[in-house]
Amino acid sequence: MAEVLDTAALLFWPVERIAQGICAESQMQELRRLSEPRFLLVESNPPELMNVDDAALQEAREAASRTGDLNGLSPVDIEVLALALHLQAVLHSDDYRLQNIARNEGLEVKPVNTKGIEKVWKWQLRCTGCRAVTDVESKSDELPDCQICGSPQQLKRA
Numbered sequence: 001m002a003e004v005l006d007t008a009a010l011l012f013w014p015v016e017r018i019a020q021g022i023c024a025e026s027q028m029q030e031l032r033r034l035s036e037p038r039f040l041l042v043e044s045n046p047p048e049l050m051n052v053d054d055a056a057l058q059e060a061r062e063a064a065s066r067t068g069d070l071n072g073l074s075p076v077d078i079e080v081l082a083l084a085l086h087l088q089a090v091l092h093s094d095d096y097r098l099q100n101i102a103r104n105e106g107l108e109v110k111p112v113n114t115k116g117i118e119k120v121w122k123w124q125l126r127c128t129g130c131r132a133v134t135d136v137e138s139k140s141d142e143l144p145d146c147q148i149c150g151s152p153q154q155l156k157r158a
């Protein structure tokens, strides 16, 4: 099973273990910005580096939109996600958004350094007037008014 590592793994894992994983090429640049010594160490025994094509990036953005997590993701995050989705790999990440999206797409997710989230987030609209609650598929910036009483609604994590 292919294992895709996010940048936290590049920072914290033993280099021998990193060498067995797969990363996006842009992560090495990110790692260099975060820690030059660490970058030099990882570069001496690197993971498999892959580039993702535009179609895979688009798929990743769509997957992120489905859980409402797209806004919080960096370009590097999108590449990591695209790689994991494309390879149907195990994703090693501490980023809750990436974990959430990958789980929602049926991928196995493992935390790097912290405990993983228990389950995929669900979102609900709650009316500020009559308190009616509606399940929504994903987080979105456009919040419709309540269909029952017409009051504004708020988005909550269910």
Ligand SMILES: [Zn+2]
Binding pocket: 127, 128, 129, 130, 131, 132, 146, 147, 148, 149, 150, 151
């Ligand atoms: Zn209402």
